Amino acid sequence: MSIPFRAITAFHAAARTGSMQQAAEILGVTPSAVSQQIQIIETHIGVRLFSRKGRKSVLTEAGERYYEMIRDEVDRITAATERMRGLNSYTALNVRIAPTFATKWVMPRLDQFLELHPDIELRLDATNEPPDFARENIDLEIRHGAGPWRGLHVECLAVEPMEVLCSPDYAAAGSLRPADLEGHRLIHSVKNVVQWSDWFQHQGHPMPSQPRRVLFDRAHMSIDLAVNGHGLALESCLTASAEIASGHLVRAISGTSPITQKSLWLVCPQSHLNRRKVRRFCDWLRSTLTEFAPSSSS
Structure with a gap:
């Protein structure tokens, strides 16, 4: 037998107000309809929930126990329903995003997107944990890593x-x-695609024999340590663009050949690109990256 949710709602209203009349007013029905629904739930669970005392209906001991058990749950359902009614004019967009890219690039520019799209309620989930798109309510991911990933739409956002x-x-x-880097503190994020060993190899120069290193799992921590004057950070000019533009960081090395990494990817199931809200966020994000030529390869 299915659970009689209408009857539970009627019981909850009557128990909370202590009055069949007030419960009826809340629910927009007659007092007799409330009484009928309470009889249904009493039959369903096999106990009396209310007893008559004169002209009043009062909770039995079983009714008090049952009300205590369901009160918080029904209140939560009611609050969630009212909240959803208030969100009908909004479109929810859930984006999972690499923490450093979120902090250093997206957040300083996010007011642009919010102003352009006031009808979108945006939720940013800043983590490197790849989502399970089949199980989680995630529309889009901005992933940090080497790529590519099978079975998903994967687009490199920037070189x-x-x-x-x-x-x-x-x-x-x-x-x-x-050749001058022997003895300097070398700072970097262990999650960067390009590491110090790659950089030295690219320059045709051996790594320092006993490097002094500081390792982080977030690039923004490497950048902040370098800003504070504690060593040399090997980092993305995109991620550190604000610090470079403000003069808080400078390019320390001369006479080197450039090295690049592809580590920022727009990732989602192919079908999610049919969602207008996803396309709007992707278009906006690409527009912020025009100074860095996006790669068409993945």
Whole structure:
């Protein structure tokens, strides 16, 4: 037998107000309709929930126990329903996004998107944990990694120049060469696609024999440590663009050949691209990256 939710609602209203009349007013029905629904739930669970005392109906001991058990759940359902009624004019967009890219690139520009699309209720979930699109309510992911990933739409958002960066108080722009890095503290994120060993190999120069290193699992921590003058960070010029533009970080090395990484990917099931809200966010995000030529390969 299915659960009589209408009857539960009627019982909850009567128990909460202590009055069949007030419960009827809340529910928009007659008091006799409330009484009928309470009889249905009493039959369903096999116990008396109300007893008559004169002209009043009062909870039995069983009714009090039952009300205590369902009260919070019914209240939560009611609150959630009212909240959803208030969100009818909005479209919810759930985006999972790499934390550093969220902090350093998306958040400083997000007011543009919110102003352009006031009808979208945006939820950003800043984590590197790949979503299970079949089970989680995620519309789109901005993923950090080497890519590609099978079974999904995967689009490289940018080819990122990787530079050795430092505070101008640590070293002047262009004042160092690869051979000078022995003894310097080398800072980087372990999740970057390009690591210090890759950079030295690309320059045709061996790694320092005993490098002093500081390792982070978030690139924004590497950037912040370099800004504070504690070493040389190998980081993306896209991710560190604000610090470079403000002069808090400078390109420390001269006479090197450029090295790039592809680590930012727009990822979702192919069918999600049919969702207008997803296309709007993707178009906006691409527009913010026009200064970095997106790669068409994945």
